[in-house]
Amino acid sequence: MSPLFFLINQQLLFILVISFLSLAAVGDEHQFVYSGFTGVNLTLDGVAFVRPNGLLELTNGTARLKGHAFHPTPFSFSKTPNGTAPSFAVRFVFAIYCIQTDICGHGTTFIVAARNNFSDAMPTQYLGLINDHNNGNTTNHFFAVELDTNLNDEFKDIDNNHVGVDVNGLISVNSSSAGYYNDKSGNFNNLTLASYKAMQVWVEYDGDSTQINVTLAPLNMAKPLKPLLSAAYNLSEVLTDNVYVGFSASTGSFFSRQYVLGWSFGMNMPALPIDTAKLPKLPHEGPRPQSKVLEIILPIATAAFVIIVATIIILLVRKRLRYAEVREDWEVEFGPHRFLYKDLFRATKGFNNKNLLGVGGFGRVYRGVLPDSKLEVAVKRISHDSKQGIKEFVAEVVSIGRVQHRNFVQLYGYCRRKGELILVYEYMPNGSLDKYLYDREKPTLCWEQRSHIIKGVASGLLYLHEEWDKVILHRDIKPSNVLLDDEMNGRIGDFGLARLYDHGVDPQTTHVVGTIGYLAPEMAHTNKATPLTDVFSFGMFVLEVICGRKPIERTAQDNELMLVDWVLDFWQRFTHRCSG
Known part of the structure; x- marks a missing residue:
């Protein structure tokens, strides 16, 4: 074989390899x-x-x-x-x-x-x-x-x-x-x-x-x-x-x-x-399968089971009465938002006072850990007001619970038992803002933290009024209803007084609700809550967070000191000093 023929074959092989690699890359x-x-x-x-x-x-x-x-x-x-x-x-x-x-x-x-x-x-x-x-x-x-x-x-x-x-x-x-x-x-x-x-x-x-x-x-x-x-x-x-x-x-x-x-x-x-x-194997999740030993033990235990069956029936009846709930056909539409009472009972260790987070005008709030998901929650027990239909109340609470925003305390669901309504909220580890304003055992909030909390509440309020599918009136904006998460972000909570209606619709006249000191003056004449009345409450909230004083305080002479008057007095002194 001639060297020229061998050289030509090498060149052809090189060209074929290069062409193959080029096609493979494509x-x-x-x-x-x-x-x-x-x-x-x-x-x-x-x-x-x-x-x-x-x-x-x-x-x-x-x-x-x-x-x-x-x-x-x-x-x-x-x-x-x-x-x-x-x-x-x-x-x-x-x-x-x-x-x-x-x-x-x-x-x-x-x-x-x-x-x-x-x-x-x-x-x-x-x-x-x-x-x-x-x-x-x-x-x-x-x-x-x-x-x-x-x-x-x-x-x-x-x-x-x-x-x-x-x-x-x-x-x-x-x-x-x-x-x-x-x-x-x-x-x-x-x-x-x-x-x-x-x-x-x-x-x-x-x-x-x-x-x-x-x-x-x-x-x-x-x-x-x-x-x-x-x-x-x-x-x-x-x-x-x-x-x-x-x-x-x-x-x-x-x-x-x-x-x-x-x-x-x-x-x-x-x-x-x-x-x-x-394909790789999926990791095992959930409880392990039962041991084969149980298959041997269970037949032996049958005789003992027959002896104690009467006792078990009694215990089951007592347990059913203990965890009895109120259920009606119309609640099916709310689906997975409903929690079992026994899960909430276990989560709060029987609503033990050691788990009590606070007491308000609408009920007691307990810290709990859901037994299956291990999720930390705040469980609120409310005695139902018979003046408002329970169906309408649950419908509004669940509708508001579908609203998700970084500055809201998320509502997970509800439960009903006898004359009681139980709401399940996201747990806020740092509690309510009012404790940081008035509890001397809590650290004092710096100006940056106060500003961040105010901005967060303002963002949440804007979403309620203008950015969601419906207009939601909170009707009770105040520091005790603003909760702080683990990063000290302000979260609006306690939607128990909230009402919602369609954009562009005039809200219906209703009785005055809320907290004295945060109510807009015009509500005394109109009895009508609007986004502007929420804004007034927010203004009082801002003054309270900045000044660290409540809207209405008792003086040493047992007189009422209004926060707005106190701020205006300081403002007038300041402007008078500047003009002088």
Whole structure:
């Protein structure tokens, strides 16, 4: 063989190798598949991390946190000469764990976005994608498929177990309860997203027809022929030339964990199959299975059980009477907001005085820890006022409880027992603001802390009056109703006197309620609460926080000293001194 022939063959081999590597690189830029994430280069933030077995854990159960995981390099979403955006296909396997499937944290989303930095987004119902003021903004530039385990009225969710197609915000373009269509019968089969069973999702976008299809199915099942839901939306008007693909998840007040087991993506090509045999195992959650020893002991214990059955029946009857509740058919509409009395009884150790946080005009408040979720709560016992219908009262309290804002004390739910209504609130470790103003054992608040608390209450009041779906009048803004969380943020609480009505509607005349010293003067003539009367109470609240004095005080001569007069007197002295 001649040296020239050998040299030519070497050059041809070199060219073939270079061509193959070039083609392989193009493929990597448009397609990938991960059957587990061991050794995979992902961009992670928040609480997201990859477990040693290759399981991607987006959230770890910690309350009110978020996690993101993105493919590290962007994909080109440049439009073709005819103006259409490229097609893409996604397949992934996920699982969500909650202690109770119907009382769960928030969900998981697959996202295609112009950025992979969502540090300005908020957790809880915002799913780590938006914050409380940019929902629906066209500058968000993202497309997402949400697997939502919580019902949020502000985003018009259909239930607490749904799949939705989102564009630039969390009000879905289209949504459906979780499930799939049987190929043979065509029947719809429900699936529970928070069942802690691995499920697979297919997301497909056709750039020519602008059709979006989303399909859901259990693991180890072929993709159903009929999608769970579809939507027509031109994503070329939403997404930029370069996009990132990944996942976002968040937690709220209730325990939840979100996992991704495998992921496949293709741009202008199908998503490659995921090898389900290689997927990482989900960690064990919940109580361990019972020991086999119990199967042997139980038959032996049967004889003893027969002897004491009468005693057990008596104990059960006593227990039922002890935890008896009042339930009516109309309460079904309030769903998971209802707590069991026995859970609240155990949480507060039988409403023990050692757990008593405070006593007010509307009842006693106890600190408690829910037995299942271990969530710290404040439990308020109220004797029902028969002048107002209990149905209307519960409806308003639960409606207000759906309002979520960083400067509100969150209402988790309620319970009814005989002539008593019990409300369950988020626990505030630093108690009420009035203790920091008047209790000498508490540290004195600095000006920066006072200003921060006032701004927080103002933000919450603005949301109540103007930014929610309805106008909410609090009617009792004062320091004892402003609670402080572990970071000394001011949270508006005690919505027991609150009323709500539609925007643009004149509120109905009602009897005067509130606290003397914080009531607007015009209420003596009109008997009508309005946003302006709340603003007056807020003004008195601001003076009280700044001056550290109550609106009305008794002097040494047993006279009443008005805070407003006291401030005006100082102001007049100051202006007189300046003018002199």
